[in-house]
Amino acid sequence: MDRRQPRVAVLGAGSWGTAVASIVAASAPTTIWARSPEVAKDINDNHRNSRYLGDCQLTETLRGTSDTEEVVADADVLIMGVPSHGFREALEHAAPYVRPWIPVVSLVKGLEQGTDYRMTQIVSEVLPGHPAGVLAGPNIASEVTAGYAAAATIAMPDQNSATQLAALFRTERFRIYSTTDVLGVEVAGALKNVFAIAAGMGDGTGAGFNTKAMVITRALREMAKFGEALGGDPATFSGLAGTGDLVVTCTSPASRNRRVGEELGKGKTIAEVLDGMNQVAEGVKAVTVVMEMAERLGIHMPIATEVDGVVNKGGTAEDAYRGLLKATPGHEIHGESW
Structure with a gap:
């Protein structure tokens, strides 16, 4: 990037896309695309995104629009905050207006159904030649917007790009680290x-903190095995995008995916749970892709298998936990069993 302030475009005005846009707008001219004109108007007139972030105040210089060409045509950096199921369509719609070679940073923690692609793989296909990376970490959007201290990692194919882009997102209370392990960060x-x-699901069925700690710890091992098999750096999974994000997503009352599990644990069907939500829980779609990939890789993933059984095959949370507890424990680090 040159010495002038880069112009930044953000596609996607959900809670996290808006939170990141507000951060970046404090240091660079930033425009965010919202599918809803009402959301864009709320951002411009009231400096809020009431639909997704309630009364959280946004940076006053952040501009909103529902016109894709307007948001991306002169951008030096493109940030993608559209959920995985709409990511490709949104990027294809924006592609004719995107300037050559500008970096594209994904905020999306999901996988594309049908192709099993990570979001940066979609970027490489739709916008070949553009450096593609990801920003991820233990970040609850409302807390970051409210100014609570937090941290994230930006992963880009080369360290120089990662370092330059880190400065765009960094504030006194939002610490940004960098890495070149794009694959590992996206998989985590x-x-x-x-x-x-x-x-x-453990919360919903009344399991205790010991149980939750057990699930989180063994899930981290499962994550690392899967990610390393795909070529991710083992260290990534013990960092912010791995352990950090896993802990906050498994424990925070604001976590959409944890809330899905809790409602399933209380006996609701997945259809009933999703009908009551106005935002995407990426784990619901990702589990199908994860299981397909695990089968191809020959990796045993007991926790993911039980989640798939509840989300996609009519099982119950009680069934899932009974299934996990029936397995005989092996070697903690090198064993194949749960």
């Missing part, structure tokens, strides 16, 4: 949502 982000559903 997708898997932690699946495991948060498992943790939430």
Whole structure:
């Protein structure tokens, strides 16, 4: 990037897309695309995104629009906050207006159904030649917007790009680290949502903190095995995008995926749970892709398997936990069993 302030475009005005846009707007001219004109108007007139972030105040210089060309045509950096199921369509719609070679940063913690692609793989297909990376970490959007201290990792294919872009997101209370392990960060982000559903099911059935700690710890091992098999750096899974994001997503009352699991644990069907939500819980879609990939890789993933059984095959949370507890424990680090 050159020395002038980069112009930043954010596609997607959900809670996290808006939170990141507000952060970036404090240091660079930033425009956010909202599918709803009403959301864009709320951002411009009231400096709020009431639909997704309640009364949280946004940076006053952040501009909203529902016109894709307007938001991306002169951008030096493109940030993608559209959920995984709409990511490709939104990027294809924006592609004719995107300037050559600008970096694209994904905020999405999911996998594309049908292709099993990570979001940066979609970027490489739709916008070949554009550096593609991801920002991820233990970040609850409302807390970050309210100014609570937090941290995230930005992963880009080369360290220089990662370092430059880190400065765009960094504030006094939002610490940004950098890495070149794009694959590992994306895999961790997708898997932690699946495991948060498992943790939430424990909450819904009344399991205790010991049980939750057990699930989180074994989920981390499952995540690392899966990610390393795909080529991720083992250290990534013990960092912010791995352990950090897994812990907050499995424990926070504001976690959508944990809440899905909790409602399943209380006896609701997945259809009933999703009908009551106005935001996407990426783990619901990701678990199908994860199971397909695990089968191809020959990796045993007991926790993900039980989540898949409840989300996609009519099982119950009680069934899932009974299934996990029936397995005979092996070697904690090198064993194959749960």
